[in-house]
Amino acid sequence: MGLEVTTSKLEDLVNWGRKFSFFTYPFITACCGMEFMSVAAPKYDIARFGAEFPRFSPRQSDLMMVVGTVTEKQGPALKRVYDQLAEPKWVIAFGVCASTGGFYQNYTAVPGIDQIIPVDVYIPGCPPRPEQVLDGIMLLQKKVAEGRGINQLRARREKLERHRLEQEGA
Numbered sequence: 803m804g805l806e807v808t809t810s811k812l813e814d815l816v817n818w819g820r821k822f823s824f825f826t827y828p829f830i831t832a833c834c835g836m837e838f839m840s841v842a843a844p845k846y847d848i849a850r851f852g853a854e855f856p857r858f859s860p861r862q863s864d865l866m867m868v869v870g871t872v873t874e875k876q877g878p879a880l881k882r883v884y885d886q887l888a889e890p891k892w893v894i895a896f897g898v899c900a901s902t903g904g905f906y907q908n909y910t911a912v913p914g915i916d917q918i919i920p921v922d923v924y925i926p927g928c929p930p931r932p933e934q935v936l937d938g939i940m941l942l943q944k945k946v947a948e949g950r951g952i953n954q955l956r957a958r959r960e961k962l963e964r965h966r967l968e969q970e971g972a
């Protein structure tokens with residue numbers, strides 16, 4: 803019991819640190835990119851949320867922001883970059899095109915990046931206002947702190963499964 807409490811408190815502490823230290827990989831494909839730049843500029847000051855450092859190598863990033871339309875041809879590249887992100891990792895679909903394909907109802911556009919990779923937070927808007935983006939980051943921070951990110955949940959499930967197998971002596 804004592805060990806369980808200590809472990810869960812340690813996890814809370816680690817998650818608290820994670821929520822204030824996102825390293826963003828911006829996967830920018832279209833016009834929403836202007837809004838991404840605006841959020842990073844001093845007026846909106848994303849640094850207040852500890853997410854101000856974009857990284858252009860997925861191996862140095864844990865938060866992927868998919869900003870703009872993704873075409874079917876870009877799909878494999880998106881998946882490859884996602885696979886290379888450091889664990890635990892999170893994904894934000896930035897704008898309606900990344901979230902749903904937007905108004906591109908045609909055969910070239912992916913109708914939402916969740917057809918290819920798991921998404922933690924969707925930010926609506928065409929383009930979203932910077933305030934919406936900050937709102938999305940705060941929502942993600944809440945999920946991370948509570949351990950409810952998609953990959954955090956998967957890791958916990960895998961840990962429980964390993965524990966169960968050990969108990970069964972498999």
Ligand code: SF4
Binds near residue numbers: 870897
């Ligand atoms: S959501 Fe609007 S602004 Fe953003 S990439 Fe699509 S068309 Fe451009």
